Amino acid sequence: GNSAENCPFPDTWAFSQGCLSKRQVLSTIRQMQKLLSTQEAAQLQGMRNLKKQLTVLQNSVHKQILPDPWPSCPHLAVPMNGRKLGRKALVGHEVHFLCDAGFHLVGSETRTCLDNRTWSGQQPFCKSINDCASNPCANGGTCVDGIERYTCLCPSGWSGSNCQSPVTGLDIPIVLRSAITSSHLHALVVSISALLPDVDECQLFQSRWQTRICVHDCVNLPGSYRCICPQGYLLNTDLNTCNDVDECTNSQHNCSRGEICVNVFGGFRCVRPECPKPRHNTSYIKTSAFQCERNPCPMDSKACRTAANSISFHYLPLQSNRTVPRVLFKMSTTRFVGDSLRFAITGGRGHSTFAVQRSDRQTGELILTSPVAGPAVLEVELEMSEFARRVLLGKHIFRVMTFISQYEF
Numbered sequence: 001g002n003s004a005e006n007c008p009f010p011d012t013w014a015f016s017q018g019c020l021s022k023r024q025v026l027s028t029i030r031q032m033q034k035l036l037s038t039q040e041a042a043q044l045q046g047m048r049n050l051k052k053q054l055t056v057l058q059n060s061v062h063k064q065i066l067p068d069p070w071p072s073c074p075h076l077a078v079p080m081n082g083r084k085l086g087r088k089a090l091v092g093h094e095v096h097f098l099c100d101a102g103f104h105l106v107g108s109e110t111r112t113c114l115d116n117r118t119w120s121g122q123q124p125f126c127k128s129i130n131d132c133a134s135n136p137c138a139n140g141g142t143c144v145d146g147i148e149r150y151t152c153l154c155p156s157g158w159s160g161s162n163c164q165s166p167v168t169g170l171d172i173p174i175v176l177r178s179a180i181t182s183s184h185l186h187a188l189v190v191s192i193s194a195l196l197p198d199v200d201e202c203q204l205f206q207s208r209w210q211t212r213i214c215v216h217d218c219v220n221l222p223g224s225y226r227c228i229c230p231q232g233y234l235l236n237t238d239l240n241t242c243n244d245v246d247e248c249t250n251s252q253h254n255c256s257r258g259e260i261c262v263n264v265f266g267g268f269r270c271v272r273p274e275c276p277k278p279r280h281n282t283s284y285i286k287t288s289a290f291q292c293e294r295n296p297c298p299m300d301s302k303a304c305r306t307a308a309n310s311i312s313f314h315y316l317p318l319q320s321n322r323t324v325p326r327v328l329f330k331m332s333t334t335r336f337v338g339d340s341l342r343f344a345i346t347g348g349r350g351h352s353t354f355a356v357q358r359s360d361r362q363t364g365e366l367i368l369t370s371p372v373a374g375p376a377v378l379e380v381e382l383e384m385s386e387f388a389r390r391v392l393l394g395k396h397i398f399r400v401m402t403f404i405s406q407y408e409f
């Protein structure tokens with residue numbers, strides 16, 4: 001709810017988080033819109049990939065005319081209230097049918113698997129004295145009694161005189177609808193591959209980017225497949241993506257004392273942020289693990305006055321080939337007393353892939369402007385200068401190091 005009276009400042013509304021300005025509310029709405037469109041795009045992409053996979057599968061099914069070393073007939077159902085003797089369904093084999101006490105067999109007592117892979121005779125059933133008394137209709141079918149016979153009305157998805165046979169063929173639209181998330185993808189690919197004699201899912205899908213089933217690598221298993229991840233990652237519960245292992249919090253790193261562990265995608269880095277050596281009346285002292293502040297210095301020393309007041313260190317993990325432009329880092333000041341701030345890139349290896357821009361009066365952004373294929377380490381030094389009537393009041397230096405992983409995850 002909102003009410004201007006609850007907030008002491010003009011043009012603000014009260015929310016559960018406190019008083020928010022119109023700008024903050026709009027910014028929140030924008031963030032939510034962005035989030036939703038990202039999710040929408042990801043879902044659409046998932047559907048598109050799935051469609052392509054089904055097309056590949058369909059083509060593969062069309063192409064399969066494999067020699068059949070063990071010609072056999074289709075599976076025969078066991079009659080209700082009866083038994084089937086003989087398990088083999090190979091050409092030349094016979095099966096026999098018997099009924100339980102109180103029932104008699106209607107149809108063929110013996111059926112033979114013929115050369116053309118059909119069974120001789122008729123599928124038998126076991127009939128009771130009252131045609132419907134034995135509940136002969138399976139799978140929720142409704143029995144209609146007749147003169148010495150009954151008829152089953154089968155629910156959708158089932159057929160046969162006793163509703164015993166599932167209607168074959170995949171209901172692709174239903175499968176597709178439930179397969180939006182990647183956790184369903186594994187199950188879907190396994191179940192549709194099960195329809196084929198022997199399919200190498202990895203070879204079929206993984207070789208092409210658009211139909212990949214694993215973000216990294218795929219291993220074919222009998223009747224299934226498994227995704228594997230490179231070192232430094234663990235297979236996600238969805239069974240096809242890889243999650244980075246945080247070696248720093250898991251204490252799986254070997255950084256020495258005085259070094260700081262930085263988790264990056266697929267591994268870790270040991271860093272040791274160091275303040276610059278004293279020089280020209282200017283010296284720095286470490287005020288926190290990632291920050292150096294300039295010691296007080298004689299104000300008649302120009303070298304001291306133009307040196308940065310503070311230097312901070314920033315380590316950013318990033319995946320390979322991320323889309324651009326991408327905001328990597330934001331810098332702002334909490335003690336802004338001047339009338340303007342200027343942001344600039346002042347050095348660093350690989351700084352041509354970066355740009356700085358102002359995002360509001362008090363904030364600057366470091367932007368990655370071209371995609372970078374990993375593994376790579378990029379360094380850039382940024383300067384934020386504060387002015388009052390064009391007189392420099394102070395400077396802050398940000399040393400940003402970006403660790404780009406070998407993979408796109």
Ligand SMILES: *[C@@H]1O[C@H](CO)[C@@H](O)[C@H](O)[C@H]1NC(C)=O
Nearest residue numbers: 114115116117118119120121
């Ligand atoms: C299979 O062969 C039998 C006898 O040889 C014949 O009666 C039957 O119609 C054939 N079925 C099909 C589907 O060709």
Ligand SMILES: *[C@@H]1O[C@H](CO)[C@@H](O)[C@H](O)[C@H]1NC(C)=O
Nearest residue numbers: 252253254255256267268270
């Ligand atoms: C730390 O482990 C990495 C492999 O994870 C190895 O390459 C490196 O030499 C090790 N460093 C030290 C100081 O033991």
Ligand SMILES: *[C@@H]1O[C@H](CO)[C@@H](O)[C@H](O)[C@H]1NC(C)=O
Nearest residue numbers: 280281298300301302303304
């Ligand atoms: C260092 O400071 C002193 C005054 O305290 C000054 O005379 C000298 O010029 C300064 N040196 C430099 C290199 O700025």
Ligand SMILES: *[C@@H]1O[C@H](CO)[C@@H](O)[C@H](O)[C@H]1NC(C)=O
Nearest residue numbers: 320321372373374406407408
């Ligand atoms: C990054 O993109 C380039 C060009 O599209 C491609 O050749 C390269 O394999 C990609 N790198 C990774 C790690 O995917």
